[in-house]
Each structure stands twice: as structure tokens, then as C-alpha cells.
Amino acid sequence: DGGITQSPKYLFRKEGQNVTLSCEQNLNHDAMYWYRQDPGQGLRLIYYSQIVNDFQKGDIAEGYSVSREKKESFPLTVTSAQKNPTAFYLCASSIGSVNEQFFGPGTRLTVL
Amino acid sequence: EDQVTQSPEALRLQEGESSSLNCSYTVSGLRGLFWYRQDPGKGPEFLFTLYSAGEEKEKERLKATLTKKESFLHITAPKPEDSATYLCAVQDTGGFKTIFGAGTRLFVKA
Numbered sequence: 001d002g003g004i005t006q007s008p009k010y011l012f013r014k015e016g017q018n019v020t021l022s023c024e025q026n027l028n029h030d031a032m033y034w035y036r037q038d039p040g041q042g043l044r045l046i047y048y049s050q051i052v053n054d055f056q057k058g059d060i061a062e063g064y065s066v067s068r069e070k071k072e073s074f075p076l077t078v079t080s081a082q083k084n085p086t087a088f089y090l091c092a093s094s095i096g097s098v099n100e101q102f103f104g105p106g107t108r109l110t111v112l
Numbered sequence: 113e114d115q116v117t118q119s120p121e122a123l124r125l126q127e128g129e130s131s132s133l134n135c136s137y138t139v140s141g142l143r144g145l146f147w148y149r150q151d152p153g154k155g156p157e158f159l160f161t162l163y164s165a166g167e168e169k170e171k172e173r174l175k176a177t178l179t180k181k182e183s184f185l186h187i188t189a190p191k192p193e194d195s196a197t198y199l200c201a202v203q204d205t206g207g208f209k210t211i212f213g214a215g216t217r218l219f220v221k222a
Contacts, residue, residue: 004155035212042116042212043156043199050208058209090155097208100146103155 002027004104006091011109013078013085021076021107023091031097032074036060037088037106046089049074050097078109086111114139114204116213124219125190133185133216135200145183147176148199150215156199190220 004025013019025032031050035043045058049068063082068074074093078085088108092101115138125131137145144163148156160169162178169176173194175186185198197215204211 006155040214042214043201044212045209048208088153092155098143098203100144100158100161101210102158103148106153106155108153 004091004093004102006089006104006107008107009105011107013109013111015111016080018077018079019109021078021089021091021109023074023076023104024072025074025091025093025104026072027093027102028071029093029095029102030071031094031099031101032068033092033094033101034058034064034066034074034076035090035092037090043090046076048097085109114202114209114211116200116202116211118198118200118213118216120216121214122217122219124221125187127191127220127222128189130186130188130190132187133198133218135183135185135213136181137183137200137202139202139204139211141205143203143205145178146201146203146210147183147185148201150197150199152197159198187218190218192220192222194218195220 007022033048034046047066049055065077090106091104094101117136119134147159150156160176165180177184197217199215201210201212
């Protein structure tokens with residue numbers, strides 16, 4: 001079955017630690033995205049990538065980093081510089097940058 | 113600046129009671145408007161894409177319509193399993209970002 005997988009489903013982090021969230025897709029999509037979702041707010045774009053080895057900052061990139069070494073994979077690192085990282089993180093992909101996006105199941109990150 | 117506003121924030125219906133959800137948007141040029149369904153603790157599930165005013169799309173009890181300023185998601189004879197948050201999003205012709213609204217939480221009681 002084609003789809004997007006995210007791991008882990010739940011992640012707990014101590015203050016001052018970096019953590020990496022995994023996102024893998026087997027849909028052969030060129031574009032991939034990372035969003036953050038907080039209660040009562042719309043999805044906010046962190047980073048996006050239109051092709052391998054290229055990515056751009058979204059609206060709230062501070063404290064986050066990404067890489068796109070393979071078409072299938074787009075990991076997100078939440079660094080200690082992110083002041084309020086507790087949130088639900090969603091990865092998405094689309095055939096191209098102007099098409100509908102398909103989402104993974106999400107990772108809930110909690111900072112202890 | 114591109115903006116998406118969804119109303120109401122929450123909607124409670126009895127099973128079988130039809131209603132509509134609203135999505136108002138502001139963009140310089142509309143490339144596409146998207147509707148998603150999101151269940152608690154899960155990722156959004158794609159429902160529809162609309163491209164131009166007057167366009168309509170249907171899927172089971174859901175029907176999405178589009179005007180130049182807003183979109184409606186009509187729910188006909190809803191069932192409890194239709195309970196979810198419905199998200200609206202737009203993409204501007206001037207860029208590649210998709211702007212999401214905050215969503216409408218729908219509760220359908222049996």
C-alpha cells in the first residue's frame with residue numbers, strides 16, 4: 001500500500017535535547033512538507049522541499065532543521081533552540097508543489 | 113496577505129440534520145481550494161480540490177461548492193461517523209504555500 005509513515009507516534013524530550021522526527025513516503029511524490037498543529041490554530045508550515053537536495057523555510061522555521069537526501073525521506077530535527085516545541089507534527093507530500101497534499105499520521109512531541 | 117477563515121468553530125447536529133460549513137478566503141489569485149477531514153490524533157484526510165467558481169464536487173454525504181470569496185461544505189443527513197474536524201486550505205497562484213484555516217469541529221449525535 002502506498003502512503004506516508006511517521007515515527008514515532010509519541011515522543012518525549014527533555015529540555016535542551018535535539019530530537020529527530022521521521023517521515024517516509026512511497027507515493028513517488030516530489031514535494032514534501034512539515035507542519036506544526038497547535039490547538040485552535042491552523043496548520044503552520046515549518047519547511048518544505050520541492051525536489052531532492054533542496055528545501056525552503058516556511059513560516060515558523062526557527063529552531064527546526066531538515067534534510068532531503070532521498071526522494072522518499074524528509075526528516076525533521078527539533079533543536080533545543082525551539083522555545084515551545086510541544087505540539088502535533090504532521091508530514092505531507094504531493095505530486096508537485098501545486099497539487100493536493102497527503103498527510104501522514106503525525107507525531108506528538110512533548111517536552112518534559 | 114492570504115487568509116482563510118472557517119465558521120463556525122464548532123457545530124453540533126442531530127443525526128440526519130443537514131447543514132453547511134463555511135470557508136472564507138482572501139488570495140490574490142486562487143490556484144486551488146482544498147477540503148480535508150481530520151479525526152482526533154490523526155493526520156488530515158484529503159476530501160476535495162476545487163479550482164474555479166461554480167465548481168462542485170460530491171462524495172457520499174458531502175458536497176463542496178466554490179464561489180469567488182468562499183467555499184461551503186454541505187453535509188446531507190449526517191451520521192455519527194461524520195464527526196470530525198473539517199479543514200479548508202487555499203493555494204495562491206503567486207506561490208507554493210498552502211494556507212490552512214483553523215477548522216470546524218463537527219459533532220453528530222445519534
